[in-house]
C-alpha cells in the first residue's frame with residue numbers, strides 16, 4: 220500500500236490528486252492538503268473588479284468533490300516539508316507520505332518593489348481577496364475619474380492577465396461613460412508587446428499595437444519600476460506616470476513553505492524537476508503547475524515564464540501518471556514532456572473581444588502558432604470558464 224500526498228487544491232493539485240486516485244487501486248491512499256477550502260477559477264478574477272463576476276460564481280468547494288472520489292481532504296496550511304523523512308508539517312499536525320506531488324502555486328513578491336501591491340499603492344487581481352479590493356478601488360475611480368496605470372512589474376510572468384485586465388478596464392471605462400477622463404498607460408517588462416515571456420507569436424505584436432492605437436492606450440515596453448508612490452509610478456528610466464488607480468502584476472516566487480523545506484526548492488522556492496516532473500534530487504517527489512521551476516527566456520528586462528492553466532493541468536496529469544507507474548513497479552514507463560513542448564491553449568479576453576491563442580508547443584520552435592482575434596464578443600473565455608467549473612464540480616479531471 221502506498222500513500223500519495225498532494226499539496227495544493229487548484230488547477231494542478233485537484234487534477235493530480237483525482238488522476239492518481241482514478242488510476243490507483245483502493246488499497247492505496249491519496250490525500251490532498253490545501254490551505255484554501257475551495258477551488259477558484261483564477262482566470263475569471265479579471266472580471267471581478269468590474270462587477271462582471273462574483274468570487275462565489277467561480278468557486279467550487281473541494282471537500283465534496285474529493286470525498287466523492289475517495290481522496291482524503293485536509294484543509295490546512297503546510298508550513299514545511301522534510302523530504303528526507305517524507306513528512307509534511309502543517310499548522311495542525313504532520314502527514315507522512317510515500318510519494319508527494321507539490322502543486323502549491325506561488326507566493327506574490329510585492330515586497331520587491333517599494334509601493335507595489337495592496338499593502339502599498341497598487342491593486343492586484345491575483346487572489347480573490349485582491350480582486351474584490353480592486354473592485355472597491357474601481358468603484359471609487361468611477362466616482363472620481365483620473366489617470367490609470369496598468370501593467371506588470373519586472374520579474375513578472377503572468378503578463379497575459381495584465382493585458383486582460385487592461386482591456387477590460389478600458390471597456391468598463393467606456394461603458395461607464397468616463398473614458399474621456401481616464402488616460403490609460405500600460406507598462407510591461409516585455410521587450411515588445413505580445414512577447415508574454417515566451418518570445419511572442421507571429422502577428423501578436425502587430426495585433427496588440429493595433430488594439431493600443433484603436434483604444435487610445437499609451438504603453439511602455441521594457442519598463443522597470445523604481446518605486447511607486449501614492450499617485451505616481453516612477454520608472455527607472457526617469458519617466459513619471461501619475462495615476463489615480465493602478466493595478467500591477469507582481470513577480471512570483473514558489474510557495475512560502477518551500478523555503479523552509481531544505482533542498483525541496485530552488486532559491487526562488489520553485490521545485491526543480493526533470494522532464495518527467497520528478498524532483499531532481501528526491502525520486503518520490505513530483506511537482507506540477509506554477510510550483511515547477513522553469514527558466515525564463517533572456518530578455519533585456521528580466522521576466523518570468525508564464526505558466527497558464529492548460530500546462531498546469533497537463534503537468535499534473537503527467538506527474539500523477541508517473542507516480543502511479545512508480546507505485547506499480549513500472550519505473551521504466553515514466554512519461555516525459557519538457558515544459559516548453561506542452562501545447563499552448565489560452566483565450567485572452569480583451570474586453571468584449573478576445574484572442575484565441577493556440578500553439579503546438581509553448582516555446583519555439585513551434586510548427587503551429589495562431590493568435591485568432593474575435594473582435595465582437597468574449598464568448599470563448601466564458602465558455603471555457605463554464606466548462607472548467609462543470610468538470611471540476613464533477614471531479615472529471617481526466618477530461619481536457
Ligand SMILES: Cc1cc2nc3c(=O)[nH]c(=O)nc-3n(C[C@H](O)[C@H](O)[C@H](O)COP(=O)(O)OP(=O)(O)OC[C@H]3O[C@@H](n4cnc5c(N)ncnc54)[C@H](O)[C@@H]3O)c2cc1C
Pocket residue numbers: 226227228229230231232252253254255261262263264265295296297298322323324325344345346377380474475476507508509510526527528529531564565566
Ligand atoms: C489574474 C490571473 C488570471 C489568469 N488568467 C489565466 C487565463 O486566462 N488562462 C490560463 O490558462 N491561465 C491563467 N492564469 C494562470 C492560472 O491561474 C494558473 O496557471 C493556475 O492557477 C495554476 O494552477 P496551480 O494549481 O499550479 O496553482 P494555484 O492555482 O496557485 O494553486 C495553488 C494551490 O496551492 C494551495 N497552497 C498554497 N500554499 C499552500 C500551503 N502552504 N499549504 C497548503 N496549500 C497551499 C492554494 O490554496 C491553492 O489551492 C491566470 C492567473 C492569474 C493570477
